[in-house]
Amino acid sequence: MDAIVKTFPGQSETRPTREQAEEAVRVLLRWAGEDPQREGLLDTPKRVATAYRELFNGYELSPEDVLGRTFEEVSGYGDPVLVRDIPFxxxxxHHMLPISGKAHVAYLPNGRVLGLSKIARVVDIFGRRLQTQENMTAQIAGAIDKTLKPRGVAVMIEAEHMCMAMRGVQKQGSTTLTTTFTGEFKENATEQARFLTLVRNR
Ligand SMILES: [Zn+2]
Known part of the structure; x- marks a missing residue:
């Protein structure tokens, strides 16, 4: 029995119990046309509930905590720092179906830099929430902007949406591309072009 009642960050609803979550999975199994009492499905609600806690644990983590408030000081390095091909x-x-893709994240340091693994962790936190690709792109840029205060942030996400690939539209293999630019990446066309070139030239 899950007795812990937790309020999600930014949400007023309290979390349902594990029993309630497992019962909801049984309802969906019946909705799909299955018999939840079939032997192969007996433990499925338990597994799905556990998997959901892992797949959506981004609600319990704050990107600000991961990025921290202390950064490595660098003097004299003003060129973009780019982390390319971060898988997520x-x-x-809209459908709670998987999105898989890669994020490319760059920033222009303002005397301070981030540990490189932290950028990948921020991508992971926002990925482990229900998303639209547009929002996720903006959220990654916003979190880095807010904590590191660089001269600019550029984020590009290339992703495939299973709701497009598997459902009626059947656009298998098609990827959606989104970008967000802030600061000098937004204002300066040369910086923007340099980012796009760095991402593309692999
Ligand atoms: Zn969808």
Whole structure:
């Protein structure tokens, strides 16, 4: 029995119990046409509930905590720092079906730099929430902007949406591309072009 009642960050609803979550999975199994009492499905609600806690644990983590408030000081390095091809998985908020893709994140340091693994962790936190690709792109840029206060941030996400690939539209293999630019990346066309070149030239 899950007795812990937790309020999610930014949400007023309290979390349902594990029993309630497992019962909801049984309802969906019946909705799909299955018999939840079939032997192969007996433990499925338990597994799904556990998997959801892992796949959506981004609600329990704050990007600000990961990025921290202390950064490495660098003097004299003003060129972009780019982390390319960060793989991620997420779920679309419209169908709760998987999104898989890669994020490319760059920033222009303002005397301070981030540990490189932290950028990948921020991508992971936002990925482990229900998302639209547009929002996720903006959220990654916003979190880095807010904590590191660089001269600019550029984020590009290339992703495939299972709700497009598997459902009626059947656009298998098609990827959606989104970008967000802030600061000098937004204002300066040369910086923007340099980012796009760095991402593309692999
Ligand atoms: Zn969708």
């Amino acid at each position: 998985y997420s779920h679309c908020e």
